[in-house]
Amino acid sequence: MSQYDRLLFAGDPHGNFNALITAVHKHRPEAVVMLGDYDLEQPLETYLAEILDLTQVWWIAGNHDFETPCKYHNLFHSALAHKSLHLKVTEVAGLRIAGLGGIFLGRVWYPPQVPKWRNKQEYLEHQAAHIKNADMSLKYRSAIWHDEFEALRSLKADILVTHEAPGSHRHGFAVIGELAAAMGVKHIFHGHLHENYTRIIKQHIHVFGVANRTVTNLRGQIVSDIKACHDFSY
Template sequence: MSQYDKILFAGDPHGNFNALIAAVHKHKPEAVVMLGDYDLDKPLEEYLADIIGSTEIWWIAGNHDFETPNKYHNLFHSALAHKSLHLKVAEVAGIRIAGLGGIFLGRVWYPPQPPKWQNKQHYLDYQSAHIKNAEMSLKYRSAIWHDEFESLKNQKADILVTHEAPGSHRHGFPIIGELAAAMGVKHIFHGHLHENYTRTIKQQISVIGVANRAVTNLRGHILSDL
């Protein structure tokens, strides 16, 4: 195994995990990190049964994973629920990886505009009683919240994985690059926009966009694309 293949990054599978499973069998990585939008009709572990036990599996959520209660439950209540990287840093195959799932949502925070709510409690405090006493809707759970985003800046990591893109992409957000710089990150891997590309942003941070169903290694080389 090449040192660059010890961690693989998988773009949005949208229900088709064949490329990731094939790449794991071929390259035998220590870990894989999935970048969101799974579109799960059954629990995540059932899709990945062929590779569970062969490699560590980590993930962040994308916007599609909040579209329906079933998609949400099949991810967040799966046997792999504890492997979420969202808003934390984990040591994966000896590398510190931070995760930021979800998307920027206009009704919550859409940079460079200021956030509409300080945090989730601030939002709930301004809702009517029947909303205030209920669980937050899936739409709002899919959002990147300003206070949680800011809290990540207090941690350090080598790699940041996100669903949204930083400013390297025409539809990306420069503030993600600012987060990476604050954390001391050298590499960002993201999904969501279905494009394979590699670019460099400020502070010499390399950005690797991973297309839907594509799998790349630590250098951003495409290993599988089905």
């Protein structure tokens, strides 16, 4: 196994995990990190049963994972729920990986605009009683909240994995690159936009976009045998 294959990154599977499963059997990585948008009709472990004894599985959530209560439950209440990397730094395959799941949502915060709400508590305090006393909607749970984003700045990591893209992509956000620089990150891997590409941004940070149903290694090289479908239904 190449040192670069010890950790693999899987782009949005949208219900089809064949590329990831094939890559794990072929390369036997220490761990895999999935970048969101699973579209789960069953619990996550059901799809990955074939590889759970072969490698560690880590993940962040994408916008599709909040679309329905079923999809949400099958991820956040799955047997792999504790493998979320969101809003923390975790050592995986000898590297410190920081995770940022979800998306920027106009009704919460859409950089470079100022946040509409500083945090979830402020949002809830301004809602009607029936909303204030209920669980936050899935749409709002999918959002990147400004205070949680800012809290990551105080942490240090080698790699940042996100669903949203940094400013390296035409649909990306410069604040993600700024966050990575503050954290001392050298590599960013992201999904969501269904494109394979490599860019270098400020502070010499390497950005790797990972297309849907594609798996890459630590150098951003595609290691999956199944060609990605380059649609933009994100």
